[in-house]
Amino acid sequence: MHFDTVKQQEQAYLMPTYGRFPAALVSGKGATAVDTEGKTYIDFTAGIGVNALGYCDPDWTKAVAEQAATLQHISNLYYSPVMTQLAERLCKASGFSRVFFGNSGAEANECAIKLARKYGTQTRGEACNQIITLNNSFHGRTVTTLAATGQDAFHQHFTPFTEGFSYADTNMESVRATANAATCAVLIELVQGEGGVCPLEPAFVQELAAFCKERDILLMVDEVQTGIGRTGKLFCFEHYAIQPDVVTSAKGLGGGLPIGACLCTERLGNVMNAGMHGSTFGGNPVVCAGALAVLDKVLRPGFLEDVVEKGAYLRGRLEAMDAIEEVRGMGMMLGAVLKKDNAKAVAAACVPNGLLVLTAKTLLRFLPPLTITKEEIDQGLAILQRTISDL
Numbered sequence: 001m002h003f004d005t006v007k008q009q010e011q012a013y014l015m016p017t018y019g020r021f022p023a024a025l026v027s028g029k030g031a032t033a034v035d036t037e038g039k040t041y042i043d044f045t046a047g048i049g050v051n052a053l054g055y056c057d058p059d060w061t062k063a064v065a066e067q068a069a070t071l072q073h074i075s076n077l078y079y080s081p082v083m084t085q086l087a088e089r090l091c092k093a094s095g096f097s098r099v100f101f102g103n104s105g106a107e108a109n110e111c112a113i114k115l116a117r118k119y120g121t122q123t124r125g126e127a128c129n130q131i132i133t134l135n136n137s138f139h140g141r142t143v144t145t146l147a148a149t150g151q152d153a154f155h156q157h158f159t160p161f162t163e164g165f166s167y168a169d170t171n172m173e174s175v176r177a178t179a180n181a182a183t184c185a186v187l188i189e190l191v192q193g194e195g196g197v198c199p200l201e202p203a204f205v206q207e208l209a210a211f212c213k214e215r216d217i218l219l220m221v222d223e224v225q226t227g228i229g230r231t232g233k234l235f236c237f238e239h240y241a242i243q244p245d246v247v248t249s250a251k252g253l254g255g256g257l258p259i260g261a262c263l264c265t266e267r268l269g270n271v272m273n274a275g276m277h278g279s280t281f282g283g284n285p286v287v288c289a290g291a292l293a294v295l296d297k298v299l300r301p302g303f304l305e306d307v308v309e310k311g312a313y314l315r316g317r318l319e320a321m322d323a324i325e326e327v328r329g330m331g332m333m334l335g336a337v338l339k340k341d342n343a344k345a346v347a348a349a350c351v352p353n354g355l356l357v358l359t360a361k362t363l364l365r366f367l368p369p370l371t372i373t374k375e376e377i378d379q380g381l382a383i384l385q386r387t388i389s390d391l
């Protein structure tokens, strides 16, 4: 099938919710994607931080294919050894005690929000159900996670939104002014991804953690984008020397299959009881087999050090480019402010030149597969440089 046919079908049959780049991708290997016309692209996007091991990693593919051929789904009314293995692996590697599996980042955050409300109301009374999130955050597209998202642009069209959220700036004066006796939790991203790749200041995060601890306010970190090695640690909170009460994970965890995870510490392990939460597909065996293959690789000695090194390499090379004003982010989650402020035009112009790259707000954004090689980084950057020069 050719691109024009795909585009026509899209325009005829899909709700027009996405502005798409003009490429229909059909296969891939490592950090290279291939389109309907056989054209190849270096991929600096990893499906928005999803394909942690790149396209069709052989071990991941084998694990998923074998599980699909063995048992593709069971209801959560039965035990699943693949799910329990993943839960143990994830808890032991992260230091958390228990996990709930859903199917997306938004669902992982929904679980965290429910857990916080249940914990707040059962420990401090019915009124203790308010959650503080940060301005410029992004927490998902469900009606509740849109409400949690601290950007007015996301609070349009779908009223009424879920109540119970208030928004603070990334400083303690603002958090203190926003918190009150009804606050049960604070939900933050440590690097605001969709908001423009903005890492929070360690001093602010540490003070926030101490503030939450003092008042028994749950500190919940949305690691949907930052988790699973993206910033050079399994979870980004490890860079900040804090211990969150709840962490959510999704994007990179399944290596390309839909999964969300909400992790909590021991003392919160029994806040959610039987019947209070659930998901038909959550913890699906095929998806869990994929996630186990991802963790196997990411937790291998040297893997995360390699992410740090390649991230520093990519960052250094970006910083050396004339067209780039500033590079922000951590590990392999990077954003570049362009001197000409033309990130959208650059990202679009890269596509016909054979490079897939993202934007976030006004930045050019880089979320390559964690397994990308330096040679592939060089190839991608050569295309980027040429594209910027030709614009």
Ligand SMILES: *Cc1c(COP(=O)(O)O)cnc(C)c1O
Residues within 6 Å of the ligand: 103, 104, 105, 106, 107, 109, 138, 139, 140, 141, 189, 193, 194, 222, 223, 224, 225, 250, 251
């Ligand atoms: C992508 C993202 C989400 C939403 O994840 P979905 O899987 O699209 O529901 C939530 N939080 C953060 C920080 C994200 O980057």
